[in-house]
Structures are given as structure tokens and as C-alpha cells.
Amino acid sequence: ASAPVAQSAVSIPNSALITASDLFRIKEVRTPALSPDSKWVVYVVRSIEPADRSAINHVERDQLWIAAIDGKISPRPLIESKSNDFNPRWSPQGNRLAFVRKAEGGIEQIYLLEISAEGKAADPTPLTSFGTGADDPHWSPDGNRILVSSPLSREQLQQATKTSSVQSHSPATAGPDGTPEGIRAWLHRNQARENPMVMSGDPDDFSDVPRGYELVTVNDGHAFPVIAEDIENGHMTSARWQSDGSGIVAIGPRTTGEKADREVFNSIYSVNLATGKSTVLISESGSKYGEPTPSPDGKWIAYTETAGGVFSFEQATIAIIPVEGGTPKVLTATLDRNATHLKWSLDSKTIYFTAADRGCYSLYHVPVGHAGADSLTSERTWGIQDYDVSAQALVQVVTHPGDPFELYHAGMDGKTAIPLTTHNSVWLKEKKLSAYEPHRLETSEGIAVDYWTLKPTAFEIGKRYPLLTLIHDGPAKMGGPGDATNWFAMQFLAARGYAVVFCNPRGSAGYGRDFARADFRDWAIGPSKEVLYSTGFAAKESYVDGARQGMIGTGYGGYLVAWIAGHDHRFKAGVAIRGMYDLRTFFGGAARPQTISRYWGGCPWQEDIRILLDRDSPLNQVERINTPLLVVQSGSDSSATATQSRLLYGNLKQIGREVQYVRYPAETRNASSSETPDQKLDQLLRTEDFLQRHLDGR
Numbered sequence: 001a002s003a004p005v006a007q008s009a010v011s012i013p014n015s016a017l018i019t020a021s022d023l024f025r026i027k028e029v030r031t032p033a034l035s036p037d038s039k040w041v042v043y044v045v046r047s048i049e050p051a052d053r054s055a056i057n058h059v060e061r062d063q064l065w066i067a068a069i070d071g072k073i074s075p076r077p078l079i080e081s082k083s084n085d086f087n088p089r090w091s092p093q094g095n096r097l098a099f100v101r102k103a104e105g106g107i108e109q110i111y112l113l114e115i116s117a118e119g120k121a122a123d124p125t126p127l128t129s130f131g132t133g134a135d136d137p138h139w140s141p142d143g144n145r146i147l148v149s150s151p152l153s154r155e156q157l158q159q160a161t162k163t164s165s166v167q168s169h170s171p172a173t174a175g176p177d178g179t180p181e182g183i184r185a186w187l188h189r190n191q192a193r194e195n196p197m198v199m200s201g202d203p204d205d206f207s208d209v210p211r212g213y214e215l216v217t218v219n220d221g222h223a224f225p226v227i228a229e230d231i232e233n234g235h236m237t238s239a240r241w242q243s244d245g246s247g248i249v250a251i252g253p254r255t256t257g258e259k260a261d262r263e264v265f266n267s268i269y270s271v272n273l274a275t276g277k278s279t280v281l282i283s284e285s286g287s288k289y290g291e292p293t294p295s296p297d298g299k300w301i302a303y304t305e306t307a308g309g310v311f312s313f314e315q316a317t318i319a320i321i322p323v324e325g326g327t328p329k330v331l332t333a334t335l336d337r338n339a340t341h342l343k344w345s346l347d348s349k350t351i352y353f354t355a356a357d358r359g360c361y362s363l364y365h366v367p368v369g370h371a372g373a374d375s376l377t378s379e380r381t382w383g384i385q386d387y388d389v390s391a392q393a394l395v396q397v398v399t400h401p402g403d404p405f406e407l408y409h410a411g412m413d414g415k416t417a418i419p420l421t422t423h424n425s426v427w428l429k430e431k432k433l434s435a436y437e438p439h440r441l442e443t444s445e446g447i448a449v450d451y452w453t454l455k456p457t458a459f460e461i462g463k464r465y466p467l468l469t470l471i472h473d474g475p476a477k478m479g480g481p482g483d484a485t486n487w488f489a490m491q492f493l494a495a496r497g498y499a500v501v502f503c504n505p506r507g508s509a510g511y512g513r514d515f516a517r518a519d520f521r522d523w524a525i526g527p528s529k530e531v532l533y534s535t536g537f538a539a540k541e542s543y544v545d546g547a548r549q550g551m552i553g554t555g556y557g558g559y560l561v562a563w564i565a566g567h568d569h570r571f572k573a574g575v576a577i578r579g580m581y582d583l584r585t586f587f588g589g590a591a592r593p594q595t596i597s598r599y600w601g602g603c604p605w606q607e608d609i610r611i612l613l614d615r616d617s618p619l620n621q622v623e624r625i626n627t628p629l630l631v632v633q634s635g636s637d638s639s640a641t642a643t644q645s646r647l648l649y650g651n652l653k654q655i656g657r658e659v660q661y662v663r664y665p666a667e668t669r670n671a672s673s674s675e676t677p678d679q680k681l682d683q684l685l686r687t688e689d690f691l692q693r694h695l696d697g698r
Contacts, residue, residue: 012458016432017495023488023681024048024058027423029397029405031087031386034069036094038392040119042066042078043407044086045423048677058677062086064099066119067420069393069409075421078121079113087136091143098127098137098146108133110148110216127221134214141245145215147226149239152212213239213248215273228252228271228278236269238291242323243298247272251292254283264310264594268292268303270323281325290316291340297348299323300368304339305330310594311601313517318342318351320368331366332373336512339364339373346391352376354384356510358450359438359480363387363396363414376414381436383482395420399484401436403428432457434494436481441533445526447518451503451534452480455543457495466548466695468498469535469571471557475507475519475527475599489684496688501538505530521600523556523583524563524616531560532568539570546570548695552687554578558632562618562648565627573694575687577632581648582620583613622651628658630690632683662686 028046035041045065051057062084067075079085084102091097094115101111101124113124128134128148136149174185191198213226213236228236231252239250247270254265267283281301282289286309293302300320305328308314316338321328332339337355344351345365352365353373362377363384377384383399389412396408396417403424410417419425434454442448456465470486472479479486479502490500504510505527507519519527539546550573553561558579565574580586584604587596602609614620629652633645642663649661664679 012432016430017457018431018433018488018491019495020492020681020685022431022492023684024677025424025427026404026488028484029385029407029421029423030062032388032395032397032407033088033090033097034388034390034393034395035090035115036092036390038390039069040066040115041069041388041393041395041407041409041420042088042090042097043395043397044088060677062102064088065421066115066121067407068119069395069420071409071418071420073119075407078115079124081124085111089137089139091139092141093143096143097121098139099124100135100137101126108135110134110137110146112218127216127218128214128223129221130214130223134216138239138241140241141243144218146218147239147241147248148214148216149211150214152210210235211237213250226271226273227276228269229276230278231269231271239271240293242270243294243296246274249281249292249294249301251289252278264288268301268321270301270325279325282321282328286310286312291342293342293344294323295320295344295348295368296346299348302342302344302351304342311520311598313513313520315513315516316340318353318366318373320351329371331368331371332364333371335364335373338509341386343387343389345389352387352389354387356478358510359452359478359504360482360510361385361399365414376410378415379417381481383480383484385484399482399487401481402433404484404487432495433491434459434500438481439534439537441530441537443530443533447506447515447530449503449505449530449534450480451501451537453538453541454490454494454500456497456499457491458497459543461543463543464545465497465499465543466550466691467535467539467544467546468493468500468691469531469538469549469551470500470502471531471551471553471560472502472504472508473555473557474509475505475523475556476509476516477556478504478509480504480510492684493688496692498691499538499541499544501534503530503534519599521612522616523599524560524618528560528564528567531564535570548572550574550691550695552577552691556580559618562625562629563616563621565629566618566621566624569626571627573628573630573691575630575632575690576645576648577683577687578634578645579618579631579648580644581618582644583617584610585643585647587613619647619651622648623655625652625657628690628694629660630687631659631661632687633661633663660690 030044032041032043043065044062046062048058049061051059064078064085065075066078085099087100089098097113097115099111100108102108110127111124112127114122130150132151134148134150138147174189175182176186214223216223235253237251239248249270251266252269254267266289268281268289269278270281271278288306290304301323302320304316305319306314306316315336317330318332318339319328319330339353339355341354350365350367354361354363361383362375364373364375366373381400385397387396394410394412398406398408406419407421408417409420434457436452439451493500549571551561551571552575554577558576561574561576562581587604600609600612604610631645631649633642652659
């Protein structure tokens with residue numbers, strides 16, 4: 001694509017502007033997997049296609065593609081399939097590929113296919129046929145078995161667990177009119193069938209299905225459950241092979257037995273697959289661990305650790321520990337960024353990872369021999385969404401202001417990256433885009449805040465334009481030129497003639513521990529000041545019409561839209577998408593009660609915490625809201641339940657304010673789940689129509 005322009009030409013044909021239907025042209029590049037010989041990369045392309053011949057409805061489709069690392073062979077689909085294929089994993093020998101296929105009916109299974117030295121694929125064959133499906137395949141070091149994750153029904157969980165909270169009862173005694181024991185047996189039988197679902201564990205995981213691990217023999221497809229001593233089935237996550245193939249490492253609860261469902265911290269275990277014996281490798285009070293990853297030479301386990309207890313804002317560090325356990329060594333203590341996506345170099349001397357950093361996502365590496373990480377991403381406007389590394393190759397999925405998703409190949413030092421694909425650039429070269437212009441302000445409290453502006457794509461000198469303020473989800477998320485989340489929305493709004501401004505207020509990711517903690521017990525007052533500061537600076541630009549301002553926010557951003565609407569009246573309209581507006585009911589009514597505990601240092605039944613929650617709840621300021629609002633809700637959003645949006649809408653309607661309520665029943669906040677492309681498009685156009693009517697009177 002041609003580079004975005006900070007100041008576009010006076011006359012731009014309409015065909016060169018981003019249009020709403022261009023949303024369906026976006027190709028999302030995902031999960032690259034390099035072959036062991038570093039010659040090929042298999043990756044996933046998520047596209048939007050018509051659901052049927054009528055082309056009225058659309059669906060997302062995941063397809064496997066393959067590209068030659070030397071660029072001599074153009075990228076092409078690996079196989080032809082009408083199913084959704086994803087999560088590709090090469091065998092250690094490099095001649096086979098395991099992947100996940102979701103066919104009609106929505107059940108995921110593991111498939112295998114053979115790949116020739118020329119990159120040609122044979123027809124795939126199913127490896128698993130589990131009734132509940134299978135996902136996340138990982139080859140054993142010898143290539144003979146595959147470790148897979150599978151959802152467990154409650155009945156399977158009961159049968160496979162040595163000590164279950166659902167006790168076994170004889171079917172002969174079960175009945176609704178029998179003895180108390182028989183009635184309990186009848187109730188337990190219904191519970192085991194998930195009708196109803198009975199919950200006693202972490203309320204944050206109410207919507208999560210417990211998962212178990214199976215070892216599947218590649219040659220005949222026989223499956224054997226992984227049973228570990230001291231780790232209840234369904235409580236083990238992030239399992240990976242030990243380098244010698246004798247066992248796995250995994251995350252498990254720090255507390256076992258009857259109190260396991262109350263544990264918010266965890267431990268790293270090693271599990272001997274022959275005996276089932278589990279050994280705790282590390283378990284520190286107040287720490288959460290993630291991504292246990294054995295080194296290829298079998299000496300180390302790398303992992304992430306977030307220390308500091310329940311109310312911690314510490315950044316996730318990378319550490320290593322000997323494979324047999326022992327003293328850990330922290331490698332990124334001075335980075336002050338959340339490390340994630342760990343991968344070892346083949347020689348076991350270096351660990352690669354990514355981290356959010358001031359509006360971008362950078363790729364880092366850290367040597368095992370000494371602490372201290374270096375960034376491999378020299379472009380300050382890039383976001384590394386995913387990557388893979390082999391003995392002689394490094395590939396990265398890159399987002400930047402001129403292209404939302406493309407796959408790049410770079411040297412092992414991350415430099416001189418060149419694009420391998422043109423999934424989006426091939427059509428974006430016909431389009432004009434608006435540039436992200438970076439700015440930084442410092443508040444009276446000494447907090448430095450990054451913000452960005454985009455001019456209207458068809459900007460004309462001397463003309464004044466309406467200004468839209470965009471507020472990101474979170475609060476511990478981030479906007480910026482390397483973030484793909486709002487890439488299309490920003491370019492669409494700029495093409496529609498709006499100037500756009502957005503910032504990363506206190507609490508955002510990518511700025512370290514102190515910045516992340518700066519909104520502790522202050523979700524509203526401090527962050528809203530910084531949003532308004534950046535908006536104020538943008539409104540002073542000569543091309544902005546300060547009398548025509550609007551705002552859009554999603555999730556936490558939707559919350560801030562409602563809060564600001566009750567405390568500042570410069571905006572002619574606001575769009576609050578999937579927000580939370582009454583923090584007391586958000587604690588228990590939504591799926592994340594620990595969010596409240598972490599950010600306020602307590603719970604709503606404590607008087608001092610209740611006072612703070614009431615102060616920061618937009619619903620309690622509803623009589624001060626005069627800004628016309630569009631309130632948007634996902635019907636199955638468990639993070640911000642429909643109750644939240646209905647409360648805001650109902651109260652505003654009761655006092656006669658201008659408000660409109662939109663609910664998408666089949667949508668969720670997880671775009672990879674059941675959110676439909678047509679609902680995304682409807683929401684985009686409905687948002688712009690609402691703003692246009694109030695800012696322009698059109």
C-alpha cells in the first residue's frame with residue numbers, strides 16, 4: 001500500500017477512500033509456523049466471505065496458506081477446504097503438519113497432512129474424533145505422539161478425576177422422590193450432564209469449559225488421557241512437552257484438593273507421563289505463572305511470572321529454572337513491560353518474546369547467560385502481532401499504519417524485514433490512508449501521555465472538520481499505530497471526513513508498572529482528564545471545528561464515554577459500546593469480579609470501597625448526562641452484561657434524555673467466536689450515522 005499521508009491532496013476520487021464494505025476485504029494473518037528446515041512457513045489467513053449464494057450474510061473463514069521463505073514461490077493456499085483450518089504445527093521431521101479443523105457443527109478436531117519438500121500438501125486425514133472436540137496440538141520430540149487439549153463434559157470430569165467435587169452415586173438410588181441420598185444422586189446426575197451447570201470455583205471462569213489433555217498416537221489415533229497426581233483433571237493448563245519426551249510441564253493450582261477452586265495463584269508442575277507423578281517446579285506465594293516452555297537442550301524451563309499478590313500491577317517478567325527444579329533466574333527484571341509469547345532459539349541460548357510498548361508491540365530477545373532484553377523491532381510504528389523463529393529464519397505478523405496485517409521475513413537480528421505476503425497491500429495500494437501523527441503531553445501531575453491524531457483522508461487546507469475522540473478498551477489495553485484493533489475503524493472515520501484523536505491514559509498497557517497502577521482506585525477522574533487534555537489539544541488545530549465533537553469508546557472506553565458525558569459537555573454525541581456503568585453490580589453480575597478487587601483493593605461490601613465505586617459509577621451521575629448517547633450491547637457478552645447497558649439506557653430514558661439502545665443478540669466480545677461480520681459492519685455504520693446526525697445535522 002502507498003504510505004499514509006499526513007496531508008492529502010485536495011481532490012481524491014471517492015474510489016480511493018476507504019468505504020464501509022472494505023471491512024470485508026481485510027485479511028487477518030495469524031499463527032505463522034516455520035518448517036524445521038527454515039524453507040517454508042505455514043500460516044492462517046482469516047477472511048470474510050459470503051455465507052451463501054445470496055451474499056446477504058457473511059462469515060469469517062480461516063484457511064491455511066504456505067509461503068517460501070526465500071520468496072521465490074508466491075504464497076498460496078496449502079489445501080482447498082470449506083472448513084475452518086487453523087493452529088498449524090510442523091512435525092519435528094518437517095514432513096507432516098498437524099492442524100485444527102472446525103467443520104460444520106462447530107466441533108474442532110485434529111487433522112494431519114503430509115507436505116513434500118516442494119511444499120505440496122496431500123489430502124488431510126482426521127487424527128481425532130472426540131465427542132467434545134480437540135485443539136492445541138503439540139508434537140512429541142520423536143514425532144510419534146501429539147499432545148492435545150480437549151473440552152471435558154462434567155460427566156467426563158467426574159469419571160476421570162480421583163477426587164471430584166461431584167461425588168459418584170449409584171444410578172439405582174437416584175430419583176426425585178427417594179431418600180435424601182437418592183435425591184442428591186439425581187441432582188448430581190443432572191449436574192454431571194451440565195443441566196444445570198453448578199458452580200463452586202472461580203467466578204471469573206463461569207463461562208469456561210474445563211479441559212483435559214490427551215496423548216494421541218500418530219499412527220493409529222489411539223488416545224490416552226493425561227492424569228497427573230495432585231492436579232485435578234480440568235485444572236491443568238498450558239501443557240508442553242519436556243524436551244526428552246518423557247513428560248510434560250504445565251500450569252496447575254497452587255492449592256490442591258477441596259480448596260483448589262478458591263485458589264487465584266498457581267504453580268508450575270512437571271508430570272512424568274509413565275507414572276503420572278507430578279512435581280512442583282516453582283510455587284511462590286502471591287505469584288501467577290504462565291507459558292512454561294522447555295528449552296530444546298532439555299536444561300531449562302522458561303516461563304512468565306507476575307508477582308506481588310492479588311492487587312499487583314507488576315509487569316510479567318521472564319525467568320528460567322532448571323528442568324529438575326531449583327533456583328530461578330529472572331531475565332527481564334529491568335524491562336518494566338509485560339512479556340508474552342515466549343519461544344526458544346534452537347540452540348537454547350536465547351529467548352524471544354513480545355511486549356506492548358508505547359502504542360506498538362515489539363519483538364525482543366534476551367540471552368540466557370545474562371539478564372537484559374533488547375528490542376529487535378526498529379520501526380517505531382510497527383506492532384508484532386505474532387511471530388515464529390527457527391534455526392535460520394524469523395517471520396513476523398506486522399501491523400503498521402499503512403497495512404493492518406502482513407507477514408514479514410527478517411534476519412535473525414530482526415532487521416531488514418521484507419514482506420512475504422500482499423494479502424492487504426494488494427488492494428490498499430489503490431486506497432488513500434490517513435497518517436498517525438504522534439504527540440505527547442504532560443499533565444499537571446507530571447504524567448506523560450501519548451496521543452495520536454489523524455486528519456481527514458481528503459483533507460483540504462482551510463477547511464474545518466468535526467473531531468472524534470476514540471477511547472480504547474481496558475483499562476489495561478493500549479491504542480497506537482501498531483495496534484490492529486481499531487485500524488479499520490480509524491481509517492473509515494477519517495475517510496468519512498472526521499479528524500480523529502486517541503490517547504493512552506493512565507492505566508494503559510505498554511508503559512510499565514507505575515503507569516499501569518496510576519488508575520488504582522481511580523477509573524474515572526484521572527483517566528478522563530487525560531482523554532480530555534488530548535482532545536483539547538487536538539481541538540486547537542486549525543482544521544478542527546471545536547463546536548462539532550463526538551466520542552466513541554468500547555468496554556472500559558464505553559464506561560469512560562458515559563462518565564465524561566456526565567462531567568463535560570463539549571461533545572455533541574457519544575457512543576458507548578459494551579461498557580460497564582454501575583461498578584457495584586459489575587463486581588458480581590459480570591464475569592470478572594477480580595477486576596474490581598484488583599483496581600480498588602477490596603470488595604463492594606466494604607464501606608470505603610463502596611464509596612469509591614459509587615463515586616466512579618456513571619449510573620450515579622446519570623442526571624448530569626445531557627449528551628445524546630448511543631448505547632451498544634452484545635447479548636452474550638459476559639464481561640459487561642446486558643444489565644449494565646439496560647440500566648444506563650433505562651435511567652436516561654426515565655429522565656427524558658436523548659438515548660438510543662442497540663443490542664446484537666448473537667454477538668460476543670470475542671471476535672474469533674460468534675461475532676458476525678455483518679454485525680461489525682452494522683455497528684460501524686450505525687455509529688457513524690448517529691454521530692453524523694448530531695455533529696453535522698445530516
